[in-house]
Amino acid sequence: MKKIIYLFTFLAVGILYAQEKIFVPEGQTALDRTTYFEFVQKKRPKTQLFLPDxxxxxxxxxxxxxxxxxxxxxxxxxxxxxxxxxxxxxxxYLSKEEVKLRNDQFRQQQKDFEKNRRKLIGSTLTELTLTDMEGKTYTLEDLKGKAIFLNFWFTQCKPCIEEMPELNKLKEKYTNQNVVFFAVTYNEKKLIQDFLKRTSLELTIIPNDRKTIDQFHINFYPTNILIDPNGKVLFINELLGGNGLKEIKKLLHKMFPD
Known part of the structure; x- marks a missing residue:
């Protein structure tokens, strides 16, 4: 089973001891998680890990x-x-109350994901607008009659990166069929360009697209969605069931048999 990364996952290590005062590295300033990882990806800095003391x-x-x-x-x-x-x-260090709150919030996110997944499967899309790296826009009307594969990812998501070779093969297999493959992310175009210098992703990449991410209520990555040529949502992978590509392959084979 592949590991699903939650966008706002907190990191932790070992059995550590609480400190009233948190260590701040000399000359460094605090960053939010997204800004930090974008900086690390762009600049490849020397990185260190510290205990609270x-x-x-x-x-x-x-x-x-x-x-x-x-x-x-x-x-x-x-x-x-x-x-x-x-x-x-x-x-x-987090107090017991903070740990409980963090875990309760995570479990609620899991429940919300599954509730939304069940609601979306079988529904028919009425709107979809995607703009790729070159500025080309795709609407639901443009894609009418085509199956649509949506992969939601981000550049620091290890499981997302691990499945990319499989996604590339899947797209190659159906190159001449009426199915389009999109990789949707909230990352900015420049960051993706740097990422692609090291990693191959052959899907049509949709950068800086929080609108579509919010439209499908995506909080966990990777998430893969398959939509049939009539706009009906056929499949969304389960949170704890891997990336769902095995099931998606079966559905694509039914639509486009060899």
Whole structure:
């Protein structure tokens, strides 16, 4: 089962001890999560991981964080020095109440995702407007008679990146069929251009598109959606059931048999 990354996931590590005062890396300023990861992707700075008291941990500790995140009483603060090209992750203690609130919010997001998924499947779209990297716009009217595959992703989403080779193969297989493949993200065009220098994504990329993300109520990534030629939503992957590509392949095969 592939890991689904929640956009607002907090990072944590080990069994750490609470500190009243949180360490701030010298010369670095606080950033929000999105700005921090965009800076890291663009500039590739030297990055360090610190405990609340300023003790440094090996950055490789991050590899196992997501496995136990909701059991850990820590969140992560993001810092960077854009002049010296440095970045830091600083772990911050959460009270039991804050941990409970964080986990309750996450569980509610899961419930909302599943409720929205059930509501969307079987519904018929009445509006869809997508604008690609070159400024070309696609509307639901333009796409009438075509099946539509929507992949929701972002540049720092590891599971999103891991499935990209499979997405590329899927698009290649149906190149001459009436199906279009879009990769929708909230990332800006310049960030995506930098990303594509290192990673191949052959789908038609739709940048800076929070409107469509909000339209489908996407909070978890990757999310894959298949819409039939009449605009009916056939499939949205389950939150804990992987990316759903196996089922999507079956549905595409029924529409476009070999």
């Amino acid at each position: 300023g003790k440094e941990l090996p950055l490789k500790k991050l590899d196992s964080l997501n496995k136990t995140i909701h059991d850990q009483p820590f969140t992560t603060l993001f810092y960077a020095d854009t002049i010296q090209n440095k970045a830091s992750l600083v772990l911050k």
